[in-house]
Amino acid sequence: MIQVLLLLFLLDNDGWYYNMATIINADTSNGLELTSDTSGEIELQSAGVTKAKVTANGLQDANGNPLHGGSYRNLIINGDMNIAQRGTSLTGMTNSGGTSYQTVDRFMFGGSGSPFGTWTQSQDTDVPTGQGFANSFKMQCTTSSTDDGQLLFQQRIEGQNLQYIKKGTSNAESLTLSFWVKSNKTGTYIAELKDNDNTRQISYAYTIDSSDTWEKKTITFAGDTTGTFDNDNGRSLDAVFYLKASIALSSGTLNTSWNSTVNANRAVGQVNLADSTSNYINITGVQLEVGEGASDFEHLPYDVQLQRCQRYYNRFGYPFQTPSTGRRIGAGQVPATTVGIVCVPTPTTMRAEPSFDWSNLSLNDVTTNQTITSISTSYQTHGCVTANYNVASGLTRDQPCNLRFSSTSAYLAFISEL
Amino acid sequence: MYKLINNIETQEADTVQRLSDNVCIPFDPSNIDYQEYLEWLSEGNTPEEAE
Numbered sequence: 001m002i003q004v005l006l007l008l009f010l011l012d013n014d015g016w017y018y019n020m021a022t023i024i025n026a027d028t029s030n031g032l033e034l035t036s037d038t039s040g041e042i043e044l045q046s047a048g049v050t051k052a053k054v055t056a057n058g059l060q061d062a063n064g065n066p067l068h069g070g071s072y073r074n075l076i077i078n079g080d081m082n083i084a085q086r087g088t089s090l091t092g093m094t095n096s097g098g099t100s101y102q103t104v105d106r107f108m109f110g111g112s113g114s115p116f117g118t119w120t121q122s123q124d125t126d127v128p129t130g131q132g133f134a135n136s137f138k139m140q141c142t143t144s145s146t147d148d149g150q151l152l153f154q155q156r157i158e159g160q161n162l163q164y165i166k167k168g169t170s171n172a173e174s175l176t177l178s179f180w181v182k183s184n185k186t187g188t189y190i191a192e193l194k195d196n197d198n199t200r201q202i203s204y205a206y207t208i209d210s211s212d213t214w215e216k217k218t219i220t221f222a223g224d225t226t227g228t229f230d231n232d233n234g235r236s237l238d239a240v241f242y243l244k245a246s247i248a249l250s251s252g253t254l255n256t257s258w259n260s261t262v263n264a265n266r267a268v269g270q271v272n273l274a275d276s277t278s279n280y281i282n283i284t285g286v287q288l289e290v291g292e293g294a295s296d297f298e299h300l301p302y303d304v305q306l307q308r309c310q311r312y313y314n315r316f317g318y319p320f321q322t323p324s325t326g327r328r329i330g331a332g333q334v335p336a337t338t339v340g341i342v343c344v345p346t347p348t349t350m351r352a353e354p355s356f357d358w359s360n361l362s363l364n365d366v367t368t369n370q371t372i373t374s375i376s377t378s379y380q381t382h383g384c385v386t387a388n389y390n391v392a393s394g395l396t397r398d399q400p401c402n403l404r405f406s407s408t409s410a411y412l413a414f415i416s417e418l
Numbered sequence: 419m420y421k422l423i424n425n426i427e428t429q430e431a432d433t434v435q436r437l438s439d440n441v442c443i444p445f446d447p448s449n450i451d452y453q454e455y456l457e458w459l460s461e462g463n464t465p466e467e468a469e
Binding site: 233234235335336338339351352353354355356357358374375376377378388390415416417418 | 423424425426427432433435439440441442443444446448449450451452
């Protein structure tokens with residue numbers, strides 16, 4: 001082994017010698033090592049200006065933002081709100097006591113309790129200037145409500161995509177949530193990470209400081225050494241953005257460290273965005289990543305982002321595509337006069353066996369078209385979802401068949417959301 | 419409300435149709451629509467029989 005040890009003494013601007021305490025250590029086994037002084041930092045400079053540095057938190061840019069740089073570091077899918085297979089706007093959203101995906105893919109809107117007013121949800125083109133975004137997710141209140149109830153949107157994340165966070169171990173990673181947000185209503189808003197496998201959560205209060213102004217928010221959540229995520233395709237982690245908090249979620253003290261879930265401590269201090277018909281919120285650039293700082297938003301190519309969304313939702317036809325009457329979307333055969341077994345190709349394996357939503361679909365067995373009444377007995381293989389497409393009657397047994405759009409507003413959707 | 423749909427070969431239900439929006443739901447424990455159906459059943463409800 002060859003080892004070289006250098007201790008550098010340099011003259012600073014005031015003429016004092018000082019010890020950089022920088023050790024350059026090289027050997028044939030471990031390569032070149034640079035060790036910092038007691039400050040714990042090593043800076044890389046160009047023309048006297050710091051361009052990057054190594055700190056206890058890892059490699060950072062000059063402003064202290066992490067330079068993770070790794071591909072797919074964003075745990076949030078479609079954080080730039082570019083994909084909206086279901087449509088770009090839905091008006092008249094009222095509380096049905098449930099949850100729903102309506103416009104922008106992977107972002108679920110939810111509410112419960114008493115009526116939370118009426119809302120329009122949309123994929124909007126209002127974005128922060130100069131940040132490279134084309135779309136945002138917008139909620140616009142059209143009928144106000146001051147009744148008790150909650151209002152939120154969230155993204156739910158599969159456990160098998162979260163294993164590298166090492167949650168539930170002594171090496172649990174911190175997570176940083178960053179996003180751009182704009183609203184007319186200033187004040188305190190709550191973001192939450194919710195562990196569904198272990199019934200744990202952590203909340204953070206952030207402030208929208210200026211009305212009608214895009215602001216970037218960065219929130220770091222400590223690692224959680226308790227409760228591992230299941231390594232499966234189930235719903236393990238929710239990244240939640242509150243718009244209104246019910247009394248049941250806000251009557252305690254905000255829980256700002258990982259703990260077993262106490263509902264009263266989840267959304268304390270949240271403003272009520274439903275209290276005026278002028279209220280709205282836009283959000284984009286949502287990123288959740290390992291580490292204690294936010295890296296630049298990871299812009300993925302459109303086709304990559306679309307395919308990631310299609311693991312959870314596949315839309316064939318209106319409004320995502322423009323169908324023409326008679327266009328074929330799958331082929332199969334007729335085992336009985338009331339059913340055709342058809343394979344519809346999919347771009348990726350879906351998270352689970354999908355549910356089927358459709359409108360204006362028909363089966364054609366060469367001689368006749370029959371309207372689809374239900375879809376059953378399904379299974380997916382790589383690149384294909386096969387199912388029984390049921391009709392009232394009229395098909396000819398043992399004929400080949402194809403599945404068709406019956407109108408320009410026809411669609412077929414495969415749903416395996418979390 | 420839900421309605422069962424039979425497999426034409428086995429004549430046993432393997433799908434349920436949600437009548438509010440006609441979405442057809444496979445019997446897959448990982449499917450959240452199916453999970454909601456199971457919760458609905460656990461509340462003492464009964465689906466319509468298959469035709």
